[in-house]
Structure formats: C-alpha cells, structure tokens
Amino acid sequence: SQQGEEDPQALSIQEGENATMNCSYKTSINNLQWYRQNSGRGLVHLILIRSNEREKHSGRLRVTLDTSKKSSSLLITASRAADTASYFCATDDNYGQNFVFGPGTRLSVLP
C-alpha cells in the first residue's frame, strides 16, 4: 500500500520565491527521502532524514519531519527556473524492506 502522499500535486511560482511541498505517510518509518525528477529522466536523490531527526539542510533545501503527524516538508528557497521538476517523497514500506514513493509534486518555476 502507498506510504507517501505529496501535496500539492502541482505548484507554480516565480523565480526567487520559496517553494514548499508536503508529504504525509501512514505508518511508522525508519527514514524519509526526497527525490527530484526532470521530465522523462531518472530520479535523483536530494536528501534523507531519519526518524529521529527533525530538520535537515542541504544548500537551498530544507526538510522537516514530524513523526507525530506523520508528515514531512521540503522547502526550496530562492527558487530558480532550473528547479522545475517533479519532487517525490519516499519512505521505507511497512516491512522496512523497500522504498515506496508518493505521486509527486510537479513544480514549475517561472522566469
């Protein structure tokens, strides 16, 4: 069964603005990850946050995790046109064996 569910499904912003995407999941996890996918390409790992962590930064990316609410957010600051892509959250599944992806948020950054 699907673990992660991103929100919103699509987001359109102007260059320079911040973009926030959310991910909710259903059962307890060991870690949560965010990936990016340019159209028709493979996914690229952005950041991993473990269940005992609350916040993590990587460059212009900031990820938070709230295990009590079973949710995570990805913030991209000072967005650029090159950030236009789909963003997915992934969690380990109920058995801790495999990665399960949500449907993704499609981000468009307008120049």
Place this chain on the structure above:
Amino acid sequence: ETGVTQTPRHLVMGMTNKKSLKCEQHLGHNAMYWYKQSAKKPLELMFVYNFKEQTENNSVPSRFSPECPNSSHLFLHLHTLQPEDSALYLCASSQELAGGLGGELFFGEGSRLTVL
C-alpha cells in the same frame, strides 16, 4: 551520471515481440530494483533483488520476467506485452535494502517503452 546505466533508452515493440531491458550499476551495491512509471501514477515497485536473490515480486504479470545474474546486472525480459504496459521503466540500486540503516536509491535514466 549516477553510476546506473540503462539500455536501451527508448524501445518500441509490438505485442508479439520479445525484448529485454538491461541495467548495470558500477557502485558496488547489493540491492537492485525495477520500477514502472506510468503517466499520472506513482512509481510502482516491480521487483527487488538483494545479493542476486529476488526478495520482492509485487504481483507483476508473468509477461515481465526479471533476471539478476550478478549483483551488478539486472535484466527485465519482456514478451507478449500489452499497450497499457507502455511506460518508463526505471532501474535503481542501493547499498542495502530500505529497512534499518536504509540509504538512498541511485536511479538510471530509464527505458521508455512503447507497445504498439
């Protein structure tokens, strides 16, 4: 360059054809995966191999047949496919399976399959 190479990048086949997708990773990882990505649907996990042994078959139809001859190579053999099987097929690898320490997935660029 992620260290995971998929070939071919594009494939068009008829419903009676037999073809194969190939994935190779140069990362020394122990786990390899096939995912299917259809338009407007989440990534669907198809198969998982860990140390060359299949650990997951996510109710995939038998017209898809995986093969993992060693930890670096993964194949997806295709035969008598249907038009609804048209999708982007993504291969990925990870150092270990997701559970426990987990770790990131490294994806190939995908094989875009069109079934006529």
